[in-house]
Amino acid sequence: MNKIEELAEKMTMAQKTLSVAESCTGGLLCHHITNMPGSSNFFEGGVVAYSNVAKIEVIGVPMDCLRNHGPVSERTALAMANGAREAFSSDIGIAITGIAGPGTDAGTNIGQVFISISEDDEEIVEEFKFEGDRKAIKKQAAEKAVELCIKYLERS
DSSP: OHHHHHHHHHHHHHHEEEEEEEEEETTTTHHHHTHHHHHGGGGEEEEEOHHHHHHTTTTTTOOOHHHOOSSHHHHHHHHHHHHHHHHHTOSEEEEEEESSSSSTTTTOOOOOOEEEEEEEEEEEEEEEEOOSHHHHHHHHHHHHHHHHHHHHHOOO
């Protein structure tokens, strides 16, 4: 069983729904999830909030959060996960924000990624430093988000 199949099984067993907000992965996580037959049983939807404007206007990340913490931060990842959950009325929201390269953004490094999971009663966020080119960083971030969600569901 691959990780997406495992995620689907755990989401179905938990009878929970999932939504996603992605930045640096550009929709790759949603692509992986929707490639799985039956993902409509648990997956509500996702959004690529690549720009700060999209983060603010589409998923409700507070402007002050972006101004004070930056688009690649723990706080922004949490706000994105909560925003996805609210936008799609899902039980669980996952968010990914980071720098895939080749440029950098104020105070961040290529490969720096924050992944957050949000549910009504719990929020978690983890920071990662992935290696490789843009494509490799995106792939690692999407795969790690799936792994984190599986671990989260195993704890619940």
